[in-house]
Amino acid sequence: MIRKFIALTAVLLFVAVGSYSVPFYKYVPQVKPALTVSIKIDSAGQKTAEQLTSFFMSRNPAGDRAKVERLAKYYVEEGAIEGVNSDVAFVQMCLETGYLKFGGLVTEDMNNFCGLGAIDAEHRGNVFETEQLGVRAHIQHLHAYGTTRELVNECIDNRYKYVKPRGKAPNVFGLAGTWASDRQYGEKLRKLLFSLSSFE
Numbered sequence: 398m399i400r401k402f403i404a405l406t407a408v409l410l411f412v413a414v415g416s417y418s419v420p421f422y423k424y425v426p427q428v429k430p431a432l433t434v435s436i437k438i439d440s441a442g443q444k445t446a447e448q449l450t451s452f453f454m455s456r457n458p459a460g461d462r463a464k465v466e467r468l469a470k471y472y473v474e475e476g477a478i479e480g481v482n483s484d485v486a487f488v489q490m491c492l493e494t495g496y497l498k499f500g501g502l503v504t505e506d507m508n509n510f511c512g513l514g515a516i517d518a519e520h521r522g523n524v525f526e527t528e529q530l531g532v533r534a535h536i537q538h539l540h541a542y543g544t545t546r547e548l549v550n551e552c553i554d555n556r557y558k559y560v561k562p563r564g565k566a567p568n569v570f571g572l573a574g575t576w577a578s579d580r581q582y583g584e585k586l587r588k589l590l591f592s593l594s595s596f597e
Contacts, residue, residue, distance in 0.1 A: 434587070436485070436583075436587055437485075438539055438540075438543025438568060439543040439546075439567060441476075442477075442484040442486075443484055446470040446473045450469045451596050452487075453465045453487075453497075460497055461497070464528075468490070468510070468532060471528065475532050479549055479550070481536050481543060484590060485590065486539055488586055489511060489539070490511060490532075490535065493512045502522055503515050507521075507523070507531075508525040508526070509531055513534060513535070513538060530553060534553050534554040538556060541560035542560055543564060543568075569582075572586065
C-alpha cells in the first residue's frame, strides 16, 4: 500500500514539474509603425509613382488616370534629380490645380501645375511645351525655396531668380505667405501629406 502511495505521489510530482517546464508564450499584438510624414522640401520623397497615383485617384476618381500616372512618374524622377521632395511637389500640384480640374487663371493646356506666373487676367501664368517640362519647372521653383544648392538641370523656371533669399522655405510651412498669400497654405499641404502617407 505504501509503495502504491509512493508511486502515485511520484507520478503526480512528475506531471506537476513537467507542466511548469512547458514554455509560456504571451501573445503580443502586432502594432503598425506610426505613419511618417516628411514636410521638408530639400529631401527625398517617400512614395512611388503608383502610390501617388492611387492617392490622386482617391480624391478625383473621374481624373485621367493615364495622365496622372505620367505626372506622378515625372514628379518622382525630376524630384530625385534635383533633391526635391516629390511628395511635397505632387500634393502641391493637387492643391494648386484642384486635382487637375483647374478652373482658375491656369488652364490644362498650359502644362503649368503650380500656378507659376499666374497673377491676373493679363498674366495668366507660364506655358510649357510638355507635361514633363511643366513638372520640371515646378520642381525647380520648389528647389529655389527649399535649398541653396545649385540646380542639376538647366533652369527653365523663369521666376527662379526672383526667389530671395534662396532656401527661405525649408519646409511646407515656409511656403505660406511666400509662395501663396494664404496663411494656412503650409497647413493645407501638411494635411495632404498626412493623407498621402497612408497609401502603402
